[in-house]
Amino acid sequence: MKTILICTDGSSFAESVYKYGAWFAIQLNAKLNVLFVTDIQSQKVSSTGNLSGSIGLGASENLLNELVNLEHEKAKLNNQRARLILQNASEALTSEGIKDFQLTNKTGFLVDCFHEFEENSDLIVLGKGGETADFGFGHLGANVDRIVRSSSKPCLVTPREFKTIERILIAYDGSLSGQKILQFLGDYPCFQNLEIHLLTVAKSNSDQTALARLNEAKQWLQRARFEPVCSLLEGEPEKAIVNYITQQDISLLLMGAYGHSRIRHLVIGSTTTQILQSSNIPVLVFR
Incomplete structure (x- = not known):
């Protein structure tokens, strides 16, 4: 085995994902690639549409400018969040004794970006739940279900706690x-x-x-x-x-x-x- 792909979203399952990924990397003498995908929808803001008739042309232009600025700010925050999540992954893997790993951030949708990286991976590691796991206890995250169903590679689905x-x-x-x-x-x-x-x-x-x-x-x-x-x-x-x-x-x-x-x-x-x-x-x- 050459490469293990870890999919992370920085949720409460992330620490367990890193530990299990590290355990398998050590046992199988494989390198790790950590993938975090910034959801493209999180960078979009609502459009003003054609509001000039109801709030006036000037007000509409001002609102549009504010929305554009807001979109830029959200993009900056998402970039900072991605850096923090991958930094945490780096620290977690290093503490487990892993030296050979790569950190990757993409913007889009995980289920779409995933297959680009799956092709060059031998094992996929991902948490059982995601960011909304606490609101759906006992249910699989939507991305987990879709990836496990579609992936041609072995998938390790991890719980919240490492054992x-x-x-x-x-x-x-x-x-x-x-x-x-x-x-x-x-x-x-x-x-x-x-x-x-x-x-x-x-x-x-x-x-x-x-x-x-x-x-x-x-x-x-x-x-x-x-x-x-x-x-x-x-x-x-x-x-x-x-x-x-x-x-x-x-x-x-x-x-x-x-x-x-x-x-x-x-x-x-x-x-x-x-x-x-x-x-x-x-x-x-x-x-």
């Missing part, structure tokens, strides 16, 4: 994304120092197909010199996974992204969305 990673849970379903998770772990021997849990959830704990998938994944990990703790649980995937995380004190979840149809997402959501919403640990999502 040292000691136990990793693989939610395995035998899919292509599940196989990518196994390959990811196999590519980086550093994870062998951690406790690895392998979990498959099925409608019945006697499901032979699910059991076969679990055994195949277990054997693959053993060949890669892991000794996973394996479990086959019966029930709804999101409930079983969340309960397992709590019971086993899991500190990082690896899972596939959005395995069902787009229509199902719109009607009843998905396991991925529900777990991202309810989880209080970082979730590394693979497509």
Whole structure:
């Protein structure tokens, strides 16, 4: 892995994002790129429109001049805010022992700017919520949901609080994304120092197909010199996974992204969305 992209907005999730980004950078020997996007809408002010008929031509011109000056002031404040946020990111990463990182500020919309940087990144790190997180507890930030759904790269979605990673849970379903998770772990021997849990959830704990998938994944990990703790649980995937995380004190979840149809997402959501919403640990999502 060469580059990890950290997306920040300076919110209460930012400190955790930096710490998790630093942890992965150290483990994977990767450099970091921190991206802060100044929302272009925050620099716009209301237009006077054609007000000359109601407030007079002179008054309209004066108001327009005031609005232009206000727009300039807002641009200055946004530039100062961007510098402060990136300075905080620099200090946070430096305190974590990171020396190789880049700070980038763009103006526009994150979901649009993101793909420009995603192409040259191997892992994306972003907070579960954003600036309005306190007003929507338990919900994903709009940018997070859109990025995780659209990104072709693994995305690490972090909670508000940092927790040292000691136990990793693989939610395995035998899919292509599940196989990518196994390959990811196999590519980086550093994870062998951690406790690895392998979990498959099925409608019945006697499901032979699910059991076969679990055994195949277990054997693959053993060949890669892991000794996973394996479990086959019966029930709804999101409930079983969340309960397992709590019971086993899991500190990082690896899972596939959005395995069902787009229509199902719109009607009843998905396991991925529900777990991202309810989880209080970082979730590394693979497509």
